[in-house]
Amino acid sequence: DTEVTQTPKHLVMGMTNKKSLKCEQHMGHRAMYWYKQKAKKPPELMFVYSYEKLSINESVPSRFSPECPNSSLLNLHLHALQPEDSALYLCASSQDPPTNLDTQYFGPGTRLTVL
Amino acid sequence: AQSVTQLGSHVSVSEGALVLLRCNYSSSVPPYLFWYVQYPNQGLQLLLKYTSAATLVKGINGFEAEFKKSETSFHLTKPSAHMSDAAEYFCAVSDGGGATNKLIFGTGTLLAVQP
Numbered sequence: 001d002t003e004v005t006q007t008p009k010h011l012v013m014g015m016t017n018k019k020s021l022k023c024e025q026h027m028g029h030r031a032m033y034w035y036k037q038k039a040k041k042p043p044e045l046m047f048v049y050s051y052e053k054l055s056i057n058e059s060v061p062s063r064f065s066p067e068c069p070n071s072s073l074l075n076l077h078l079h080a081l082q083p084e085d086s087a088l089y090l091c092a093s094s095q096d097p098p099t100n101l102d103t104q105y106f107g108p109g110t111r112l113t114v115l
Numbered sequence: 116a117q118s119v120t121q122l123g124s125h126v127s128v129s130e131g132a133l134v135l136l137r138c139n140y141s142s143s144v145p146p147y148l149f150w151y152v153q154y155p156n157q158g159l160q161l162l163l164k165y166t167s168a169a170t171l172v173k174g175i176n177g178f179e180a181e182f183k184k185s186e187t188s189f190h191l192t193k194p195s196a197h198m199s200d201a202a203e204y205f206c207a208v209s210d211g212g213g214a215t216n217k218l219i220f221g222t223g224t225l226l227a228v229q230p
Contacts, residue, residue: 004158042205042220043159056217090158102209103149104218106158 003027004107006091012113015081021110023074023091032074033104034066035090043090049074081114088112117142117210119189121221129229134178134193136224138206141187147209148189149218150180154202162204165189176200201228 004025013019023032030051035043048056049068063085065077074091088109094102122137140146147166151159163174170182180191191204206221 006158040223042223043218045217048217092159103161103164106151106160108156108158111156 004091004093004105006089006107006110008110009108010111010113012115013078013081014115015083017081018077018079020078021076021089021091021112023076023093023107024072025093025105025107026072027093027105028071029093029095029105030071031094031102032068033092033094034074034076035092035106037088037090037109039087047076078112081112083114086112086114117144117146117208117219119148119206119208119219119221121204121206121224123224124222125225125227127227127229128196130198131195134191134196134200134226136191136204136206136226138180138189138191138221139187140189140206140208142208148180148182149207149209150174150178150189150191151205151207151220152176152202153205153223159205162191196226196228198228198230201226 007022032049034046037043045058046060047066052068063080067075088111090109091107092104094104118141120139149164150162152162153159162178163172165172165182173179178193180189182189204224207218210217210219
């Protein structure tokens with residue numbers, strides 16, 4: 001099973017709302033990633049977790065708060081977002097410790113719209 | 116820093132024709148290179164990856180890519196295009212230095228297949 005699942009598929013939220021995105025994998029991977037993808041652009045890395053610890057934060061604004069409660073789950077908590085944060089948010093996972101050879105397996109994404 | 120450049124943001128081919136999507140890399144160390152495909156409203160799926168074991172890499176769905184160090188290229192090809200190949204294709208290089216697995220994506224090439 002090489003599946004990464006993400007919920008919800010679509011999310012519409014106002015600028016004052018608090019919401020969370022969820023990602024789950026059962027491949028035994030210990031590295032998990034959040035990417036942001038704007039329309040017609042490549043994915044941009046936001047965060048990397050390795051063994052449930054945050055290892056990379058690509059200078060993401062604090063209105064995005066990642067959480068890795070266990071080795072299978074990755075959350076992205078959203079608060080006070082701006083309309084420009086509207087994008088497809090992709091989760092990925094790979095084996096750990098992460099090396100340059102590893103394949104990242106991507107979920108289908110959550111399409112986020114901020115009004 | 117490592118990077119990849121994809122020449123041609125849009126490529127259109129006829130069904131049954133050769134597909135050639137171009138990717139050039141910039142790297143000071145031996146690179147690890149990937150091709151991902153993204154179908155509309157979906158996540159990314161790995162087509163193939165180069166890890167220095169062989170210069171000609173075969174992937175899924177009949178795609179292959181050849182690593183050419185002298186040309187710093189990793190172009191993706193398929194002998195005969197199918198309608199189902201219409202999608203966005205991303206070339207990526209792994210930039211991790213062994214401690215992390217950070218994918219740097221090219222800007223993508225949108226492949227259209229005409230009947």
